Amino acid sequence: MKYFCSSCQRTFPVSSRIFRCSCGGFLKVETRSFFSQRDLEGQDHSIWRYREAFGLPEEVQPVSLGEGRTPIVRRRFDGADLAFKLDFLQPSGSFKDRGASVLLSLAKGLGVSHLVEDSSGNAGAAVSAYAAAAGIRCTVYVPDYTPEGKLVQMKLYGSEVVKVPGKRQEANRAAMEAAEKSYYASHLWNPYFIMGLQSAAFEIWEQYEGILPPRVVVPVGGGGFLEGLYEGFAALRKAGYAKKVPRFIGVQAEKCPPIHRAFQEGLPEHREMEVETTVAEGIAVQRPPRGKAVLQALRESGGRTVGVTEEEILCAERALFSMGLFAEPTSASALAGWRKLPQEEKEGSLVVLTGNGLKETQKLSNLFLGAS
Ligand SMILES: [Zn+2]
Structure with a gap:
């Protein structure tokens, strides 16, 4: 390999x-x-x-918590039929468990005894969960403004959490430095993380019995999930299992839209830009390292990007709750993006819900029930 x-x-x-x-x-x-x-x-x-x-070496044994096989539910909404892939129903509460399971299996197979990651959210929780399952020591570098509540999962899984002053990028730098003497289990850089994310495409193909939806709507931060889904569908096509790859709709918050802007401007890669904080913090990635691959996947699929405002995200979040779907605001951005598509493009789309709302009950309480 x-x-x-x-x-x-x-x-x-x-x-x-x-x-x-x-x-x-x-x-x-x-x-x-x-x-x-x-x-x-x-x-x-x-x-x-x-x-x-x-693409794992043969001797690698799975480190598994039963991840995957998340349900698809179909609904009629805004005058169109759509489906939701409930990928927030995973062992640590987000789609990232797919990537963490494969990456930690490799790490264990390589004899890694300590690994580092930088994340303030779902990736940190996923890597911590699978490090615990694999019996590997884990250190997660987080920006020092990260709310305590978001660190609970990482700490309880047994990870060491190191707060790094400054912007998100500083935590990234600290993890990369620490990785010199350790192993960098990065959800943004490590290609085996993306290999694991492909499994979502294979499941969708099985759940749709080989006839894929015309469009797949995905929230985009680092863009790893979009890249993984695209690669998964492309592999199915190459193997002759599917006729074509669905068109991808990549949704970004207008407050942090590097990929969306690059797509609109026809650029091969995102450019440096100032960003603001967004309620969809899972997709607030200022410098997506794999941005080029994400833009390429969007274009090759014949898809495009959509930018959504904070108000549109919150409105979509309310709509999810009203359907009984308790996903986090980052996931709601995907539904918000879908709502902005022309009616004929909405029909039959699959919207991926990526993270569990139960991780952010305090924030949701402040947003929707008023500060208490
Ligand atoms: Zn090179």
Whole structure:
């Protein structure tokens, strides 16, 4: 198994424990095999039924908490039929468990005893959960303004949490420095994280019995989930299991829209921009390291981006609650984006709900019930 660099094409063995190329480019995993439909018969229903597609060395044993196989529910809303993929129903409460399960399995297989990550939210919780399951020591670097409530999950899973003064980028730098002597389990950089996220595409394909929805609507911060879904659908097409890849609608908050702006301006990569805080904090990523791949996936799928305001996000969040769906505001941004599509594009879309609202009850209480 090898990594190859997305910029200079250099290759590295998977055992090398690197997270990016020496040229600074992000890595991809070279895969040679894919699951056969026969592989799926009688397999368990976690993401590990698709193991062949993850490109892991054979000796790697799964570190699993039963992640995956999240429900799809169909609803009629705003005069159109749509479906929701309830990916907030995962062991640690977000879609990131798909990536963490595969990445931590590799780390354990490589004999890693300590790993670092930087995140103030779902990724930190997911990596902490799977580090606990794998018996690997974990340190998470977070910006010092991160509310205590968001750190509870990481701490209770047993991770060491280090607060770093300054902007989000400072926590990133601290983790990268620490990774020199450790292993960087980055949800933004590590390609095996993306390999795990592909499992959502395989599930959707099975749940739709091979006839994929015309559009998939995804909230975009780092864009890893969109990239993983796209790669997953593209692999299904390549294997002859699906006729075409759905069009992707990538939704960003107008307060932090680097990918959305780059898409509108026809740029191959996002440019440096000032951003503001948004209620959809899960997608507040100022410098998405894999932005180029995300923009490419959006364009190759024939899709596009949508920007949503804070008010539109909150309105969509209310709509989710009214349907009995308790997802976090970041997830609601996807529904807000869907609502802004022309009516004919709304029809039959699949909207991915990424994180559980139960993680943010204090914030939701302040937003919707008034400060108490
Ligand atoms: Zn390179």
